[in-house]
Amino acid sequence: MSIDTSKVATSNSSAAIADKPNPVGAVANWADERLGLASLAKKNLRKVFPDHWSFMLGEIALWSFVVLLLSGVFLTLWYDPTMAEVHYEGSYAQLRGIEMSGAYASALHLSFDVRGGLLMRQMHHWAAMLFIASMMIHLLRVFFTGAHRKPREMNWVIGCLLLILGTLEGFTGYSLPDDLLSGTGIRAADGFMKASPVIGSYMSFFLFGGEFPGTHIIPRLYVVHILLIPGLLLALITAHMLLLVYHKHTQWAGPGRTEQNVVGFPMLPVYAAKAGGFFFIVFGVCALMGGLFTINGVWLYGPYDPSKVTAGSQPDWYMGWPDGALRIMPGLETHIFGHTISWNVMLPILVLPIVMFLVLMVLPFVEAWITGDKRDHHLLQRPRNAPTRTAFMVALMTMYGLFWAAGGNDIIAIKLHLSINQITYFMRVAVFVGPVIAFIITKRWCISLQRKDQEDLLHGYETGIIMRSPEGGYSERHLPLSPDRAYVLAAHDRDPDVIAELEAGPSGPDGNGVEPKKGIAGALEGARQRLRTAMYADNVQKPTREELEAAHHHAEHEHELQAGVEGEAADGHQFDGHHAVEDDRLRADD
Amino acid sequence: MSDQHGPDELGPGEHGSSDLPDKYAGHEGEIQSADEPIRNPGLPQHTWRPTDVDPKAERRAERQVAGIFGLAALCAVLFVVSYFVFDIGGSPEDDVPTIFGLGASNVALGGTLGLALLLIGIGLIQWARKLMSDHEMVEMRHPARSSDEDREATIKALNDGLEESGIARRPLVRNSLLGAVTVLLAPAVVLLRDLGPTPNQVAEEADYPGAGLEKTVWEKGMRVVRDVVGTPIRPGDMEIGDLFNAEPEIIFAVDEEGEPILEGEPLLIAKSKAAVVLIRMDPDENKPAPGRENWAIDGILCYSKICTHVGCPISLNERKTHHLLCPCHQSTFDLADAAKVVFGPAARPLPQLPLAVDSEGYLVAQSDFREPVGPSFWERDSQASTTE
Numbered sequence: 012m013s014i015d016t017s018k019v020a021t022s023n024s025s026a027a028i029a030d031k032p033n034p035v036g037a038v039a040n041w042a043d044e045r046l047g048l049a050s051l052a053k054k055n056l057r058k059v060f061p062d063h064w065s066f067m068l069g070e071i072a073l074w075s076f077v078v079l080l081l082s083g084v085f086l087t088l089w090y091d092p093t094m095a096e097v098h099y100e101g102s103y104a105q106l107r108g109i110e111m112s113g114a115y116a117s118a119l120h121l122s123f124d125v126r127g128g129l130l131m132r133q134m135h136h137w138a139a140m141l142f143i144a145s146m147m148i149h150l151l152r153v154f155f156t157g158a159h160r161k162p163r164e165m166n167w168v169i170g171c172l173l174l175i176l177g178t179l180e181g182f183t184g185y186s187l188p189d190d191l192l193s194g195t196g197i198r199a200a201d202g203f204m205k206a207s208p209v210i211g212s213y214m215s216f217f218l219f220g221g222e223f224p225g226t227h228i229i230p231r232l233y234v235v236h237i238l239l240i241p242g243l244l245l246a247l248i249t250a251h252m253l254l255l256v257y258h259k260h261t262q263w264a265g266p267g268r269t270e271q272n273v274v275g276f277p278m279l280p281v282y283a284a285k286a287g288g289f290f291f292i293v294f295g296v297c298a299l300m301g302g303l304f305t306i307n308g309v310w311l312y313g314p315y316d317p318s319k320v321t322a323g324s325q326p327d328w329y330m331g332w333p334d335g336a337l338r339i340m341p342g343l344e345t346h347i348f349g350h351t352i353s354w355n356v357m358l359p360i361l362v363l364p365i366v367m368f369l370v371l372m373v374l375p376f377v378e379a380w381i382t383g384d385k386r387d388h389h390l391l392q393r394p395r396n397a398p399t400r401t402a403f404m405v406a407l408m409t410m411y412g413l414f415w416a417a418g419g420n421d422i423i424a425i426k427l428h429l430s431i432n433q434i435t436y437f438m439r440v441a442v443f444v445g446p447v448i449a450f451i452i453t454k455r456w457c458i459s460l461q462r463k464d465q466e467d468l469l470h471g472y473e474t475g476i477i478m479r480s481p482e483g484g485y486s487e488r489h490l491p492l493s494p495d496r497a498y499v500l501a502a503h504d505r506d507p508d509v510i511a512e513l514e515a516g517p518s519g520p521d522g523n524g525v526e527p528k529k530g531i532a533g534a535l536e537g538a539r540q541r542l543r544t545a546m547y548a549d550n551v552q553k554p555t556r557e558e559l560e561a562a563h564h565h566a567e568h569e570h571e572l573q574a575g576v577e578g579e580a581a582d583g584h585q586f587d588g589h590h591a592v593e594d595d596r597l598r599a600d601d
Numbered sequence: 602m603s604d605q606h607g608p609d610e611l612g613p614g615e616h617g618s619s620d621l622p623d624k625y626a627g628h629e630g631e632i633q634s635a636d637e638p639i640r641n642p643g644l645p646q647h648t649w650r651p652t653d654v655d656p657k658a659e660r661r662a663e664r665q666v667a668g669i670f671g672l673a674a675l676c677a678v679l680f681v682v683s684y685f686v687f688d689i690g691g692s693p694e695d696d697v698p699t700i701f702g703l704g705a706s707n708v709a710l711g712g713t714l715g716l717a718l719l720l721i722g723i724g725l726i727q728w729a730r731k732l733m734s735d736h737e738m739v740e741m742r743h744p745a746r747s748s749d750e751d752r753e754a755t756i757k758a759l760n761d762g763l764e765e766s767g768i769a770r771r772p773l774v775r776n777s778l779l780g781a782v783t784v785l786l787a788p789a790v791v792l793l794r795d796l797g798p799t800p801n802q803v804a805e806e807a808d809y810p811g812a813g814l815e816k817t818v819w820e821k822g823m824r825v826v827r828d829v830v831g832t833p834i835r836p837g838d839m840e841i842g843d844l845f846n847a848e849p850e851i852i853f854a855v856d857e858e859g860e861p862i863l864e865g866e867p868l869l870i871a872k873s874k875a876a877v878v879l880i881r882m883d884p885d886e887n888k889p890a891p892g893r894e895n896w897a898i899d900g901i902l903c904y905s906k907i908c909t910h911v912g913c914p915i916s917l918n919e920r921k922t923h924h925l926l927c928p929c930h931q932s933t934f935d936l937a938d939a940a941k942v943v944f945g946p947a948a949r950p951l952p953q954l955p956l957a958v959d960s961e962g963y964l965v966a967q968s969d970f971r972e973p974v975g976p977s978f979w980e981r982d983s984q985a986s987t988t989e
Contacts, residue, residue, distance in 0.1 A: 057738070058740070059738045059739070059740040095865075096864075096865060102689070102690035103690075123689060123690055124689070124690070125689075126684055126689055126706060126710070127684065127706075127710050129689075129704065129707045130707050130710045130711045130714070133707075133711075134711075162744075162745040195913060195929065198873070198911070198912050198913065199911045199912065199913065199929060201911075201912060201976075202910065202911025202912040202975070202976035203911060205976050205977065205978040205979075206911075206976065206977060206978070207979070208979055209979055210979075211978050211979050212800045212814060212978040212979060212980060213799060213800065215978075216797045216798060216799060216800050216803065217793070217796040217797040218796070218797070219797060220796060220797040221797050221798055221803055221807070221866075221870075222803055222807075222812065222813075222814075222870045222873075223870070223873055223912075224869050224870070224873055225797075225866055225869075225870070226865070226866050226869075227797070257745065258745060259740070259742055266641065266642045266643055266644060266645055267641065267642075267643050267644030267645070267739070269641065270742070271741060271742055272739050272740060272741050272742060273739070273740050273741075273742060274644065274737050274738070274739050274740075275737060275738065276735070276737065276738065277738055280729070280733050280734075281729050281733050281734070281735075284725045284726065284728055284729035284733060285725070285726055285729045287725055288721070288722040288723070288724070288725030288726040288728075288729065289722060289726070290722070291718045291719065291721040291722030291725065292718070292719055292722035292723070292726075293722075294718045294722075295714075295715045295716065295717070295718030295719030295720075295721075295722060296715070296719070297715075298711050298714040298715035298718055299711060299712065299715030299716075299719070300711075300715075301707075301711045301715075302707055302708050302709075302710060302711010302712050302714070302715055303701075303703070303708060303711060303712070305703065316872065317869055317870075317872045317873030317876070317914070318828065318846075318848065318872040318873070318875075318876035318906065318914055319914055320913050320914045320915075320916065320928055320929065321928070322917060322928045323928060324913065324928050324929050334930075337911075337930055337946060338930045338931060338945070338946060339946075340946045341946070342910075342932070342942055342945065342946050342947050342948040343948060344948035344949065344977060346982075349982040350979055350980065350981070350982070351977045351978065351979060351980075351981040351982075352979075353948065353976070353977040355910065355946045355947070355948050356910065356911060356946075356976070356977070359946075387744060387745070389742055420931065421928070421931060431931055432944055435931070435944075435945075468638070494639070494642045495642055495645065497639050498639045498640075498641060498642050501637070501638045501639045553638060554638050555638060556637070556638045558638070559638045559639070
């Protein structure tokens with residue numbers, strides 16, 4: 012396709028440069044003489060970011076955090092973190108005259124007597140859900156594509172910390188209205204604390220300022236919710252972003268995209284507009300949800316009363332998985348020397364989440380230790396090309412999902428008319444067996460996809476066109492992939508052992524004469540080697556150039572026997588001669 | 602940041618030219634070598650958009666974007682209008698206007714604000730997609746590590762600084778500083794001491810009834826009264842199978858001047874520990890634990906309502922089986938069998954309150970609970986209750 016570039020519109024021409032001093036220039040000069048912004052801006056204004064839909068997930072988290080800050084500030088103007096008792100006399104008739112804490116009364120006031128107050132409350136809650144959900148999905152994207160590898164391990168750790176803090180922030184936040192549901196949550200949290208060995212009851216008495224419930228917990232949670240955790244979140248998000256800019260964003264392998272460069276659009280103007288626009292979209296979605304979908308209608312629950320509870324009490328969804336673990340844990344306690352150790356609470360709610368987050372945080376380091384890979388990685392991996400890693404995360408997801416489902420065992424029992432006992436017994440086994448099954452299936456699935464890629468590379472893609480030979484036999488026509496597509500499929504690294512073999516030549520690796528280590532170091536090294544072997548087992552290695560040429564040569568020969576149709580549309584008509592197809596493009600070229 | 606090089610932009614003419622693969626695919630020290638099966642084909646040719654080559658399309662896109670921004674402004678104005686037009690409030694008698702069964706004010710404010718924001722976002726992105734340059738640019742990466750020169754210079758500067766400080770040569774100064782800073786942790790920790798009293802202090806010194814983890818407000822002769830209304834209960838008020846939520850009388854009691862005896866914090870604490878359930882069953886069905894044979898009155902049993910798991914109040918009763926289910930984590934207790942755990946994560950039975958009848962025929966407690974109620978804690982001596 013030829014283009015008369017003389018007609019090219021202004022959008023792609025270089026901008027005019029102002030050569031006269033103007034007011035903007037004067038301001039810029041004033042600022043630069045004092046702040047030296049130009050040398051910083053020079054490097055970053057036109058910084059290149061690659062484009063892919065999945066890079067937007069982290070952005071959702073970032074912008075929903077901004078929405079949280081904005082709507083949260085609004086809420087603080089009316090919310091009153093006090094547990095002093097008041098008689099409610101506001102607009103909500105059903106609760107008028109009832110005694111409640113000042114905190115609950117102010118939450119009702121915000122909902123019924125401040126115009127836009129309910130909107131802001133609901134936007135705040137929806138944005139919090141979006142914040143945590145998008146962080147989780149962003150984490151999965153990063154891990155499945157290998158973006159956590161060197162040099163980005165620290166940013167992975169920061170991301171995990173953000174997820175933990177976000178979860179705690181959510182819990183402290185939904186506890187503040189001091190309604191019956193959130194009070195029940197705080198009471199359970201008190202039970203969790205008391206289950207800690209040795210210091211449990213002290214922790215509880217210090218946090219609550221005496222016996223549960225006391226009158227201190229709401230103001231204390233408030234300070235944690237609006238000062239302590241947001242401050243940490245803000246600092247960590249800043250570090251997360253600075254590291255992102257410093258490392259430059261990862262990109263997908265593709266024509267012209269390598270480990271050494273980053274290809275994409277500049278910050279100014281394209282990403283300033285796209286990311287800035289996306290902020291408004293996230294903000295807008297939160298506003299629409301806050302306007303149209305009721306969330307946490309605290310007026311329905313009533314004020315907190317320590318002797319009452321509602322049926323089907325459940326925490327917000329992101330707290331659901333430890334709650335599920337708590338539900339399916341058998342009731343084990345140890346009584347020893349006049350003391351009680353509550354395994355039934357401690358293991359699922361104190362130990363399990365900490366272990367889960369630690370596992371998450373050390374993943375990049377464990378992976379690097381097993382692979383021994385010390386290289387920088389800026390090209391993303393397709394999940395199928397790291398089957399063991401992909402399968403491991405799917406196993407973790409499965410475990411998370413099963414725990415989460417166990418957190419709703421009462422709801423499952425009611426909706427599906429099942430016995431809650433049977434669901435619980437099933438879950439006790441499933442949380443261990445399910446991840447193993449998920450691991451095996453995912454790993455085999457990935458390897459099958461690798462084989463499919465290999466097939467496409469060597470023999471071309473399936474056109475769906477069935478040919479009949481003069482002898483009467485049928486066969487499907489395969490056509491070669493476009494060069495760009497083929498490059499993408501073959502852009503990933505071979506496994507290190509295969510590389511070593513290729514580099515060592517036909518004589519094979521000589522072991523470099525390194526003496527085997529002894530003792531613990533030797534055992535560790537042995538474990539590492541076994542893990543490494545298991546990690547790469549059954550991977551399909553992309554073809555060498557010779558293999559590819561041989562396969563293509565073979566294919567060409569086949570094609571000559573059938574028909575010469577290279578470079579033509581694969582819609583079937585090139586084989587039947589019904590119309591000319593010279594200008595059609597091959598499907599694989601797109 | 603150490604990104605010293607400006608982005609080296611490629612003009613349109615360079616895209617897809619034959620020198621690109623060599624220029625950008627040649628990796629130093631990279632394993633990608635002669636055995637790579639497929640050469641990097643280089644960046645694809647830039648394709649012009651209709652808005653790049655057709656002034657009409659360009660102007661159309663311009664009008665489109667401006668139109669979207671205009672609509673956003675309109676929505677913002679409508680937001681302000683809705684703010685003043687729609688009443689809010691939660692009472693049916695106030696006749697608050699509704700949309701889709703929801704408060705009209707909230708729906709209108711959320712809808713207009715959401716649309717205004719969405720339209721601004723959509724307009725900006727449309728602007729970027731249709732009218733801003735869409736030439737891909739290439740920027741070279743640089744290793745995250747500093748250059749060797751920088752490292753050497755840093756180490757030298759650090760060493761010089763440390764040397765001049767004398768921190769290595771003067772261990773006395775260094776160690777005394779470390780010691781002083783370590784001791785400084787003590788004030789930081791001690792300062793938090795007054796966050797709350799210790800469990801023992803509460804049990805021994807607190808001036809409200811039933812203070813401490815081991816006690817509740819129940820005492821000998823205290824009436825068991827109905828939850829919410831506070832009226833006392835005669836055994837005859839309950840039929841077999843009934844389950845009452847009940848409280849100790851002191852929760853509702855007033856002194857001579859009509860002031861409640863328990864108020865505020867002590868009231869909340871009392872409620873959080875002393876809530877009970879009463880159940881009446883056929884005395885033949887009940888299997889009392891040893892030593893508890895005289896704790897029931899005419900088949901009426903009284904158990905703590907606070908779950909021994911993490912402390913939720915329990916109230917879901919299965920009438921036929923005498924099972925009581927906790928709505929939080931589904932621990933199930935058999936009230937006919939000393940409230941032992943029959944299912945779920947709780948480890949201990951619900952504590953039982955020994956009942957008696959006072960001179961007026963109302964249900965009263967024989968004493969406080971004989972063991973702590975609620976969730977387990979480290980100092981709890983549970984041996985006694987479990988061996989029963």
